[in-house]
Amino acid sequence: MRYFRRILPFLIVGIFLVVFAVVRLYNQSSTRFHKAEELRGSGQMADAVEYYEWTIQGYFPWNPYVPRALAALESMADRSLKEHQTHQARQALQAIVSGLSVIEHLRQPFPSQYRQAREKLKQLETRMREQATLSPATNQPGASAATPAAE
Numbered sequence: 001m002r003y004f005r006r007i008l009p010f011l012i013v014g015i016f017l018v019v020f021a022v023v024r025l026y027n028q029s030s031t032r033f034h035k036a037e038e039l040r041g042s043g044q045m046a047d048a049v050e051y052y053e054w055t056i057q058g059y060f061p062w063n064p065y066v067p068r069a070l071a072a073l074e075s076m077a078d079r080s081l082k083e084h085q086t087h088q089a090r091q092a093l094q095a096i097v098s099g100l101s102v103i104e105h106l107r108q109p110f111p112s113q114y115r116q117a118r119e120k121l122k123q124l125e126t127r128m129r130e131q132a133t134l135s136p137a138t139n140q141p142g143a144s145a146a147t148p149a150a151e
Contacts, residue, residue, distance in 0.1 A: 022060055029058040029065040036069065045076065045088055049095045056099030059109065070096060070113050077120065086128055093121040 036051035055069040073092045080089035096117035100110055108114055 025058045025060050026063060029055050029063055032058065033065040033069055036072070040072070040076070045080075046091060049073065049076065049088075049091050053095040053099045056096070057102045059103040061109075067110075069099075070110060074113070074117075077117075081120075081124070086124060090121065090124055090128075093117050093124065097121060 032051045032055045036048045036055060039045075039048035039051060052069040052073050055065050056073075059066050073096050077089045077092035077096070080086070080092065096113065100108065100114040100117070103109065104114075
């Protein structure tokens with residue numbers, strides 16, 4: 001009993017700090033997720049991807065914003081691939097991979113999403129390399145595939 005009285009204040013402070021950290025992570029995740037949704041709605045995809053990645057990095061068990069951010073990034077990547085916007089798709093996939101790599105501690109909390117994003121990213125990079133060897137001008141965003149006429 002005497003030992004318990006000695007550690008009780010430290011236990012209370014420790015529990016308070018953990019609760020404070022969880023509340024802070026939750027608030028940051030909420031703010032960043034809603035900011036990403038706002039940016040995505042206004043068409044600023046690169047900034048939205050960044051905020052979604054920050055949301056993922058605020059992971060703790062039972063954080064409802066992390067799975068929603070992952071789903072948003074996956075849908076952005078899929079839509080960008082369908083529209084042949086490889087640069088945006090690559091950014092979204094890299095955000096998934098890097099965000100999930102950061103939160104990987106003892107185990108990966110989202111193994112299937114991590115694996116799928118890495119596979120899609122490898123396929124996309126392979127396709128981009130193949131396109132670059134065929135016509136180097138198409139590898140850069142905004143560059144035209146047409147070659148200028150010889151004078």
